[in-house]
Amino acid sequence: MANNSLLKSSIAKKVAMALSGLFLISFLSLHFFINLISVFSADTFNFMSHFMGYNPVIQFVMQPVLVAGVIFHFVMGFVLELKNRSARPIKYTNYNGAANASWASRNMIISGLVVLAFLGLHMYDFWFQEMIYKYVDVNAIEETRYFPELVHKFESPVRTGLYCVAFVLLALHLWHGFNSSFQSVGFDNKYAKALHKLGYSFAIIVPFGFIFIALFHHFNQI
């Protein structure tokens, strides 16, 4: 007689973390692509931002799904962290974690918390202001405002610095998280090695790409 308790099982929680992480990675890729456009063409960036900001499917279907995904990933991360801590009530006097695992893999909760704090700032800076602009002040549609708003956010060296630090932590989070997600869903075949390389490349290229974009706009104003 099988004891089938999928929803309560440790493996199901692990798979749920992995799938929500992969969903956020796909969103991050799209976000990176749109931000990168801002380096090459203000007009195209404005066009894409306007589309994202006013398309009803994106606004009222994709955006709530994204917010739910972010909340789920963080809440589940905290729940698992608490459970894992309780599995060893008496800690080791001498524990050499660096001997057998990377810093990134052992400190996902730290890198995750920094990214969460950054998301709070980011939501205030862009999403919250956008909601006020559209639904509280009910401003007229202005299709060319996005690029100047973006550039304005990167005027302050402190804000740009915080942005860069957060993305270094995001790089560490992805360094472990990308490949860990595929391991959790049981991905292990002839493409696994290539996928590992892709994961490490993604963890470097995307966060440092975001940093490049921030520094590009910051120094272009000096």
Place this chain on the structure above:
Amino acid sequence: MKLKLKIWRQPNAKSSGKIVDYFVDGIESDMSFLEMLDILNEDLIQKGEDTVAFDHDCREGICGSCSLFINGEAHGPDRGIPTCQLHMRMFKDGDEIYIEPFRAKAFPIIKDLVVDRSSFDRIQQAGGFVSINTSGNPVDANTIPIPKHDADRAFDAATCIGCGACVATCKNSSAMLFVAAKVSQYALLPQGKVEATDRVLNMVAQMDAEGFGNCTNTGACEVECPKGISLETIARMNREYLSASLKG
């Protein structure tokens, strides 16, 4: 060589423990780590003190009894070996060595460095077997063709000695490498496929009931495993579990 040992002493399961300092002298580099502890215990007997309790049996890396956490690592600083095969050449004169029991809620301490790993036995009893009788019947093994690749991987998984180093070293005290090795050992062979669905569901349910933590894929278990059990077994168990959950 002369060494300073910092050893976890705990009289019984209910009392609290603490690190106690000891000094040993005359240790040779070709001695095993357990022989070094034997010398310490002989010295303690001479002094009329309580000896340090630690698990050991075959002392040749097969039984999985020894279970020491040495200088922050399960089975000490060497790789691919349990504590009984750790030699004193890995240390140098004057070293300070921390010796602690494997720590996890699911591995309660019995005394000093001895822990109760019967949670592993209960996981095994939940499904880590095949119900058909294969003993004394070699015809069965020879008449079912098994691809070499599968046979090798099943054998690799079967080399797990159930020592618990994976749990001890994991920052989350997860037992997934152990359970995955046992699941993989059978899942890859035709004799094991018959009960594969029940096996993985029951073993994982028992693992969760024992209070082990959750795997976060740090890979520390694979590095510290004395038998080199690979993380690929965990990926296989995850696949087996998801597929069994949908079927069962």
